[in-house]
Amino acid sequence: MILAAVIPTLISMMISYVMTTGSMKERAVTENQNLLYQGSLNLENDLEELDRSSLIVYSDPEFFRSLTYSQEDIRASGRQSATLQTIAQSVNDIMQVYLYIPSRQESSLYAQGVVKKGTGYPLYKDTPDLENQSLQFQTPHPIHTYGFQLSHSYQPEHKVFTLYRSIERVPSTEQLGILAIDVDLTFFSRISSQLYQPDHEQLYIMNEDGMVLYSGNESVIGSRAEQSWAGRVLDSGGGQGHFEMNKHIYLYEPIAAPSGSWTIVKEIPSSYLLQSADKAALINILLLAFSLILIIGASIWVSVYVTKPIRGLVGLMSQVRSGNMTVDVQSDRKDEIGILHRRFSSMMDTINNLILREYKLKLANSNNQLRALQAQVNPHFMNNALQTIGTLALEHNMKRIYSLISALARMMRYSMYNTDKPVTLATELKHVEDYIELQKERFENQFHILYDVKDSTRELLIPKMLIQPLVENFFKHGMDPLSDQNVIGIRSGWHSGSALEITVENNGRSMPEPALMKLQDKLKEIEALDIEQLEVFEEGTSDSEGGIGLLNTLTRLKLFYRGEAGFRVDNVAEGGFRVTMRMYTGGERIESIDRG
Known part of the structure; x- marks a missing residue:
């Protein structure tokens, strides 16, 4: 041994x-x-x-x-x-x-x-x-x-x-x-x-003639480096590298100075x-x-x-293996064998507690499922209530109120049912129109919306709730409440003949440059993910962002089109914010959107 x-x-x-x-x-x-x-x-x-x-x-x-x-x-x-x-x-x-x-x-x-x-x-x-x-x-x-x-x-x-x-x-x-x-x-x-x-290492900055421009050793500043390593560095041809000499390691890196080539040298003792x-x-x-x-x-x-008590402990383990979960694992020993007995006893208690906890978790899960079924009643109740109020408004000849309530009810139905299924672009734009109808009542004549939608794109399938959240961002972050010249533009068309391109643009407030650069960097990270990584990313962010964030929108696009989608955000030069989405629908493969 x-x-x-x-x-x-x-x-x-x-x-x-x-x-x-x-x-x-x-x-x-x-x-x-x-x-x-x-x-x-x-x-x-x-x-x-x-x-x-x-x-x-x-x-x-x-x-x-x-x-x-x-x-x-x-x-x-x-x-x-x-x-x-x-x-x-x-x-x-x-x-x-x-x-x-x-x-x-x-x-x-x-x-x-x-x-x-x-x-x-x-x-x-x-x-x-x-x-x-x-x-x-x-x-x-x-x-x-x-x-x-x-x-x-x-x-x-x-x-x-x-x-x-x-x-x-x-x-x-x-x-x-x-x-x-x-x-x-x-x-x-x-x-x-x-x-x-400085306590252990030394640094030198030399010009092409071997003159020391700077060093931690002030006595050699302004003089020629006479050490043996200096000639080896100067003979290296101006590249980077390292070597070991006299129980020291020397590393050197060129510096492109305006008037010539300098070199920075670091000396490290091997013992350090x-x-x-x-x-x-x-x-x-x-x-x-x-x-x-x-x-x-x-x-x-x-x-x-040690051998005998270990054999006894092995016998107790055999009983547990056969299904006896109530074995008496007691020991008065104070040594390691006693510790093994106590740990084994503690392990048995933990296993029994886990079995009980698992049972309680299953029971709690059943209760949560029941509460979830009960909670589904609430949206249906709200939708029916809105329909009832709309009917009452129409009976009292309040057509504008009926129109607004009907728009709100359509929005609720649109967002409640089949959220994972795609819809046509025309259906999504109808949802946007209902949303705009409600905002017009809130902001009166403070904004205008312009549509430029190609007829050939209206029946294409896109992910649900894709455009309305982008329009909503304008009212949250970009609209000037003191102006009556706010404009939102929605365009759709074809890029290179086979890529559907949708643009949502406004003339409101632009995003601050630091925040815009940070957002663009994050979008680049998402574009680099493969499909499996995107699915994990979506599961980790959809709850916190409510499915309407810009990052979540890009994730949904790439998942829906299996990676064949591009997403770009930028500020409008005259003021405002623009989001451009490009989706591959067939034909030649599209390239990623140029980020300018």
């Missing part, structure tokens, strides 16, 4: 440790690669936004013309100051914006909320050569003031990176000015801090990834030693103290 327990356990521990470490590395690589990919996308979006902010100089004609005038021109100077302020406020992390006009040696600096101007200033010495490349990023460096005196001095260790753009007279390459945008390193840290654990596996291995060894002691003692104890 000892050998049978120890040898498989040791082999299992070794295999488990090897497989666990390998699996943990693979999972960690996959998760971190996805995390770096998302981080690179976010950084690319921020860099594109920063690049767009520098392109404001080309989208502002007045600013472009002001470059040909001296700062002494108040209008030109004001236009330049306003543009610099706009650029500085376009991205939260921009510290200052510098503009230099070489032809007149004029400088402008927007910093600390004010614009400084000067004439006769030479171009700042650290400005890169923009002759062959109109856009460049300068690696992180201590922030400077471009020769201006500011009201508040910057901290010497405060670092920024700078975007330089040459302002050229398009389409020529004549340089009109140089724009420099100093960006705080929080531009990187805001996203990068979410990509690694495998610390849980090592801890699990140690725990397994301790458990194995403890198990050996227990196995030796249990082997002796089981053979002497």
